[in-house]
Amino acid sequence: MTDQSSNQMWGGRFAAGPDAIMEAINASIGFDQRMAAQDIAGSRAHAAMLAATGVISDSDAQAIREGLLTVLSEIQSGSFQFSTALEDIHMNVEARLKEVIGEPAGRLHTGRSRNDQVATDFKLWVRDQFDAAETGLLALIRALLTQAEAGADWVMPGFTHLQTAQPVTWGHHMMAYVEMFGRDLSRVRDARARMNESPLGAAALAGTSFPIDRDMTAQALGFDRPAANSLDAVSDRDFALEFLSTASICAVHLSRFAEELVIWSSAQFRFVTLSDRFSTGSSIMPQKKNPDAAELIRAKVGRIYGANTALMMVMKGLPLAYSKDMQEDKEQVFDAADNWMLALAAMEGMVKDMTANRDSLAAAAGSGFSTATDLADWLVRVLGLPFRDAHHVTGSLVAMAEAQGCDLPDLTLEDMQSVHADITDDVYSVLTVENSVNSRQSFGGTAPDQVRAQIKRWKALV
Numbered sequence: 001m002t003d004q005s006s007n008q009m010w011g012g013r014f015a016a017g018p019d020a021i022m023e024a025i026n027a028s029i030g031f032d033q034r035m036a037a038q039d040i041a042g043s044r045a046h047a048a049m050l051a052a053t054g055v056i057s058d059s060d061a062q063a064i065r066e067g068l069l070t071v072l073s074e075i076q077s078g079s080f081q082f083s084t085a086l087e088d089i090h091m092n093v094e095a096r097l098k099e100v101i102g103e104p105a106g107r108l109h110t111g112r113s114r115n116d117q118v119a120t121d122f123k124l125w126v127r128d129q130f131d132a133a134e135t136g137l138l139a140l141i142r143a144l145l146t147q148a149e150a151g152a153d154w155v156m157p158g159f160t161h162l163q164t165a166q167p168v169t170w171g172h173h174m175m176a177y178v179e180m181f182g183r184d185l186s187r188v189r190d191a192r193a194r195m196n197e198s199p200l201g202a203a204a205l206a207g208t209s210f211p212i213d214r215d216m217t218a219q220a221l222g223f224d225r226p227a228a229n230s231l232d233a234v235s236d237r238d239f240a241l242e243f244l245s246t247a248s249i250c251a252v253h254l255s256r257f258a259e260e261l262v263i264w265s266s267a268q269f270r271f272v273t274l275s276d277r278f279s280t281g282s283s284i285m286p287q288k289k290n291p292d293a294a295e296l297i298r299a300k301v302g303r304i305y306g307a308n309t310a311l312m313m314v315m316k317g318l319p320l321a322y323s324k325d326m327q328e329d330k331e332q333v334f335d336a337a338d339n340w341m342l343a344l345a346a347m348e349g350m351v352k353d354m355t356a357n358r359d360s361l362a363a364a365a366g367s368g369f370s371t372a373t374d375l376a377d378w379l380v381r382v383l384g385l386p387f388r389d390a391h392h393v394t395g396s397l398v399a400m401a402e403a404q405g406c407d408l409p410d411l412t413l414e415d416m417q418s419v420h421a422d423i424t425d426d427v428y429s430v431l432t433v434e435n436s437v438n439s440r441q442s443f444g445g446t447a448p449d450q451v452r453a454q455i456k457r458w459k460a461l462v
Helices: 006-010 020-026 029-052 058-077 089-101 103-107 114-150 170-195 214-218 230-235 238-264 294-315 324-352 356-367 370-385 389-406 413-417 425-430 433-439 447-462
Strands: 156-159 161-170
Touching: 006 370, 020 238, 020 425, 029 058, 029 089, 029 114, 029 214, 058 089, 058 103, 089 170, 114 170, 114 230, 114 238, 114 324, 156 356, 156 433, 161 170, 161 433, 170 238, 170 447, 214 370, 214 425, 238 294, 238 324, 294 324, 370 389, 389 413, 389 433, 425 433
Parallel strands: none
Antiparallel strands: 156 161
16 A cells, blocks of 8 residues: 555645654554454444445445455455554555545545544454453363362362461362452453443544434444443543453452462472473573463563553543543553463463372471361360360460470370360361361361362353
């Protein structure tokens, strides 16, 4: 296609084109060309509607729609020549369309503006990304369910403050992340439903005097309805902010899990073994197997949350309706989307490939006096002690075991009775980690039966 001065597109208002600096700051084609498919889909729907309402002829609409497919094929094949002088994807497509079909191309822009056009394109693009995020989250949740089912009764330590707290099961820990990513999935679906209103036909800001059918274009593009206020339709970027907010929360969850995988795969823990596909070696230390994929996922939250903050700042002071500031919306969303999808895919791959080391998990589960709470509960349940008294007795027994260099089950009955005379040998029945986890039968607890019930529920949902 030929390069044209952008003032030709603006018409007679400007006698001279912008200089190089203005062209550089004004042009968005370097990044918004990613919306080419959405732009052409919107234009094809708009042309069909213009013909159906009698605004343009059927022959012009057919030429426009066929010509747009030619332009799309050129873009997809890589033969299309983008021009910064034409500013954005909309003008690049329209200029090329004129070269392909001639005079009818000039009728395409009837009844719309670049303001509603870009809002429509961007919504379509973000909607596609929400769909991709849903697919990625479902795949990750299913991978976690597989891990949870395999180790529903495998004991491991549960932590608070990264200190041993109480025994839990591997399945229970995996299901905690299923719940997290399940909330992310809910946010994705909720935000997608809320954004699904079409801006097309809002024109510059006030609507149009042409007898357009906005319901027709909304339906053609898969929207639930047209946006109800033309001012809001062209200036709304809530859908992009919700996308970034949803991505940011999910990135936090991904980062938390990645942190655990980094810790768990270390020589000090050995809870999991990550596959070679998601690890790297060291250039100098031949023994190293670095969890680089997890570390990179952990870092993605910075980029994604940064994009969220950046767009918030762009939008915070804008009066209605459209301002050129809003051109700064897309690069933030494009970068966040790329990194969110990559992080989801990488995490799913790691979860599918990783091996939980059952023996290491079990060995760690019984360390650090992890059944101390079970001992306190026994004192309350069997001896009738108030919990605060039971807590004090248990603390004394923990101190005794620590002084002897052993764990609670290794104390003799005489040792225990020296702290509280009524303790019987029945106490040992609650001091194994297996009995501890099996006893946590409250809804949502770590008992294997409870874990399997949650796995069954989630399998039915996803």
